[in-house]
Amino acid sequence: MAQPTKTQARPQLDGASFDALFAGPAKLWGLEAIARAIGCSVDKTRRLARNPRVPIYRPEGSGSYFAFRHELEAWLRGTSTGGGASSA
Numbered sequence: 889m890a891q892p893t894k895t896q897a898r899p900q901l902d903g904a905s906f907d908a909l910f911a912g913p914a915k916l917w918g919l920e921a922i923a924r925a926i927g928c929s930v931d932k933t934r935r936l937a938r939n940p941r942v943p944i945y946r947p948e949g950s951g952s953y954f955a956f957r958h959e960l961e962a963w964l965r966g967t968s969t970g971g972g973a974s975s976a
Contacts, residue, residue: 916955926960 916922923933937944943959
């Protein structure tokens with residue numbers, strides 16, 4: 889199995905990150921909201937969105953990103969939800 893690269897590394901899921909992930913709406917809009925929920929910088933979140941294994945989406949022709957909290961939580965825990973990011 890391949891070693892995770894920098895862009896595949898999951899942020900730590902500590903108590904504050906877990907609480908942030910489950911607080912608020914089920915769908916997160918924008919890199920800032922996604923970054924806050926997973927405890928990363930906006931730049932790192934943008935890099936993560938380029939990885940098809942990370943459930944951060946950017947519809948074709950759109951400059952906006954979105955993610956579902958339950959998919960991010962599953963990704964942070966290391967389980968698959970069947971989702972993936974579109975190319976950024």
